[in-house]
Amino acid sequence: MASTMALPNRRSRLGASKATVYAGLIGLMALSMLMSLTLGYKIYSLDQVFGALFAHDGSETAVVIAGLRLPRALIAPLTGAALGMAGVIVQTLSRNRIASPDTLGLNGGASLAVVVGSVVFGVQSLAGLSLAAAFGAFITSIVVFGVAASAGGLSPLKIVLVGVTFASLSHALVEVILTSNEAQLQQLLFWLSGAFVDRPISLFYNGLPVVLVGAVLGIGLSRALDALQADDSTAAGLGVPLAAVRGVAFLAVALLTGAAVSMAGPVAFVGLVVPHAARRLVGLRHIHQLPAAALFGAVYTTLADVAARFVIYPVEAPVGAITAVVGAVVLLVLLARRAA
Amino acid sequence: MSLVMDRASAQSGLGIGAIVLIVFALFVLLCLAGIGFGSTWISFDKVAHVIFGGGEKSERLVVLQLRMPRVMAAAIAGAAIAFSGYLLQRITRNELASPGVLGVVDGAALGVVLFLALYSNESNALTVPVAWQPLAAAIGALAAITLVFILSGRQASSAIRLILFGIAVAAVAKALTTIFMLIGPIYQAAQAARWLAGSVNAIGWGEIQIMAWALLPVVAIAGLLARELPPADLDDVSSRSIGLNLPVYRVAVFAVAALLTAIAVAFVGGVGFIGLIAPHLARLLVGRARFAGIVTSMMLGAMMLVGADLLVRVAFAPTEVPAGTVTAIVGAPYFLFLLMRKDKTNG
Numbered sequence: 001m002a003s004t005m006a007l008p009n010r011r012s013r014l015g016a017s018k019a020t021v022y023a024g025l026i027g028l029m030a031l032s033m034l035m036s037l038t039l040g041y042k043i044y045s046l047d048q049v050f051g052a053l054f055a056h057d058g059s060e061t062a063v064v065i066a067g068l069r070l071p072r073a074l075i076a077p078l079t080g081a082a083l084g085m086a087g088v089i090v091q092t093l094s095r096n097r098i099a100s101p102d103t104l105g106l107n108g109g110a111s112l113a114v115v116v117g118s119v120v121f122g123v124q125s126l127a128g129l130s131l132a133a134a135f136g137a138f139i140t141s142i143v144v145f146g147v148a149a150s151a152g153g154l155s156p157l158k159i160v161l162v163g164v165t166f167a168s169l170s171h172a173l174v175e176v177i178l179t180s181n182e183a184q185l186q187q188l189l190f191w192l193s194g195a196f197v198d199r200p201i202s203l204f205y206n207g208l209p210v211v212l213v214g215a216v217l218g219i220g221l222s223r224a225l226d227a228l229q230a231d232d233s234t235a236a237g238l239g240v241p242l243a244a245v246r247g248v249a250f251l252a253v254a255l256l257t258g259a260a261v262s263m264a265g266p267v268a269f270v271g272l273v274v275p276h277a278a279r280r281l282v283g284l285r286h287i288h289q290l291p292a293a294a295l296f297g298a299v300y301t302t303l304a305d306v307a308a309r310f311v312i313y314p315v316e317a318p319v320g321a322i323t324a325v326v327g328a329v330v331l332l333v334l335l336a337r338r339a340a
Numbered sequence: 341m342s343l344v345m346d347r348a349s350a351q352s353g354l355g356i357g358a359i360v361l362i363v364f365a366l367f368v369l370l371c372l373a374g375i376g377f378g379s380t381w382i383s384f385d386k387v388a389h390v391i392f393g394g395g396e397k398s399e400r401l402v403v404l405q406l407r408m409p410r411v412m413a414a415a416i417a418g419a420a421i422a423f424s425g426y427l428l429q430r431i432t433r434n435e436l437a438s439p440g441v442l443g444v445v446d447g448a449a450l451g452v453v454l455f456l457a458l459y460s461n462e463s464n465a466l467t468v469p470v471a472w473q474p475l476a477a478a479i480g481a482l483a484a485i486t487l488v489f490i491l492s493g494r495q496a497s498s499a500i501r502l503i504l505f506g507i508a509v510a511a512v513a514k515a516l517t518t519i520f521m522l523i524g525p526i527y528q529a530a531q532a533a534r535w536l537a538g539s540v541n542a543i544g545w546g547e548i549q550i551m552a553w554a555l556l557p558v559v560a561i562a563g564l565l566a567r568e569l570p571p572a573d574l575d576d577v578s579s580r581s582i583g584l585n586l587p588v589y590r591v592a593v594f595a596v597a598a599l600l601t602a603i604a605v606a607f608v609g610g611v612g613f614i615g616l617i618a619p620h621l622a623r624l625l626v627g628r629a630r631f632a633g634i635v636t637s638m639m640l641g642a643m644m645l646v647g648a649d650l651l652v653r654v655a656f657a658p659t660e661v662p663a664g665t666v667t668a669i670v671g672a673p674y675f676l677f678l679l680m681r682k683d684k685t686n687g
Binding site: 150158162169172173180312318321325335 | 436441491493500501503504505507508509511512514515516518519537612613656659660661662664665666668669672673675676679680
């Protein structure tokens, strides 16, 4: 406690106490999930929603709500929470506020692993593909950090260039594999579109434990991550075993990113945007940053998913395109604010 | 080891001339191979025969209507993108600069997708001549690079800021492209996606003509501008003292580079990494010599795209893997190598 970390534990910049922030975020999350259940091509009443969820009568309305809306309303927040927490950890590890699973190419690596696992190794089960996604994210994170570090430090320019390059590399490889195996195209586009539409609910049950393990690892590391926000020698002076902490943190990021990609495909820039909001709300300590990022990520992604149904109504936009636009604009603002 | 020799030989004008000639010979060979290889092999002498007006009818059809357009389009587009990359790397004094990282490629792609979305009818046919497509690409590319410039603000001379903002602008353009592909009547999304990845498999003589005519004046202006390229280590103040208005000149070079890439992208799609690697390899081969550098960059860029197209035709037939994937798969590791090496030498 008296670990002499000079991190501000004061009230957040918005002046609200942390309890209020958490209560507000949880309320917003519940609200956004309700919106996700009721709003869409057809708008249902709350009565219909509750009826479908708790007294399924086999009517068409009930089937749509329980079979189509409910998976989205569960998968979207879980994905957002996972990406939000992964973003926090990645930004701390790289000491870089524009790092994220996307800018580091981790989403791309996870997608590539899913495609390779499915096409080359014939993996069919959802669990197997989730594992492949986490594995891809893990390998990519190690390679990207390795390359960026050996390229003379993790400056914003370096890390973004390495990440963008990896993203386009994995994109090209995915493209090659997909075009030369057209039979599986349909099935794989499912993974690569970055959307919550038509996801079976089994994906949620499959992703939940992985996200929970990642979250527990991350929160367990929160003291060490706090120390890592300074520089290596400070952290080492505080008794943080650097290599071990980094290793476990990579694992947490890989699990979180992999779970998110396996549920929704690459939903762009969530991991970039969310940590900034979380820091503004609850400050720099990871014990608060991580839960706040999880909650805010859940709200953000769910609302983006709801918006995706109306942007080009009656057609659905992929939610990944919406978060990409928002995220890219946020990236611009971040760059403009702090001269890189 | 060969790099050391090349650097040494680059000192003498004779050496440079020899290297340029060798690259030219390889370029011609690769183009002939590009025409010869395919589902049926046509030997070099038959290819030459056809080009000079002879040959059997079936051979003439394959060579003149199917293969030559691909090779020509790849060569022209590759050369234009490489020239663009050469200008950008010289003007930013940063070998990591390229049309891709400065947002030009994605800006041009956004322009084209918007154009296709706005001017297509229900049956996906264009309602205006395709000749307007490069204009749309040019507007998109110029808008992107202007945005990068404005955002970089007064430090627009800092290559790092330009590149960071370029990447961010590219991300915005990419996201918007995805959305417009869905909104617009371009329902052959797979087709559009393939074009975005960069390929020359559907190009015909008509498009090549438009591309060549559009590029001609731009290349001429770029060539004139390139004559004024200042020494690599000249800053704003000292360039003013030798009578060069660097800020204005810089804007002109950026605009021309954007146009070169835009016109190529309009027809062959978002081919990655050529604008980055070709000028870099050229510098390894011929050093800092200006004219030789430009010519070598262009030939290398052309060779990269012709070679990539040849590879996807031979290795992945009968499926049409976009040539842009090959340039990305080769280019990305090279770029990473460049990133790592750069800081080791610069400390």
